[in-house]
Amino acid sequence: MSSSNQTHDHNTIKKWVEARKGVPARVKGTEKNGDEGVLRIHFPSHSDSTNLEEIEWEDFFTDFDKDKLDFLYQDKKADGETSTFHKFVSRAK
Template sequence: MSSSNQTHDHAAIKKWAEERGGVPVKIKNTGDESDEGVLRIHFPEHSDKDDQFEEISWDDFFDNFERNKLDFLFQDEKADGEQSTFHKFVQR
């Protein structure tokens, strides 16, 4: 059985993402000068390199993450034991 975890610990989020080849991104054309826009963690190895994403720094990612008081909901493993990339952002 798979289970989800929730955190707002920056080091834990970054570690989880990097272990899976994930990079911090924003969805293009969703922000402005004061807001990065819609955040995602993108897994280039598992996608068709969609041009809707713009890679951003972890610092910019976490600034926006904190400003919007988000938590990171994630799964370590799928039900079959395979490493999971499931995640989403939720309000704290």
């Protein structure tokens, strides 16, 4: 059985993403007025998405915190393999 975790701790998120060779990204064309736009975690080795643009962690976390997001993620799949499942959810009050 697989389980998920939820956090807004920057170090935990960065460590999880980088361990899976991911990078912080945004959807191209969604940025405006100093906002990074729609945030994503991109795994370049898993996709060749042309609509994502890599951004700096500092910019990613600025918008992540401004939007009061949490990172919901899974460490392992049910079969024990490393998981890349994640999503952004509203931070609990």
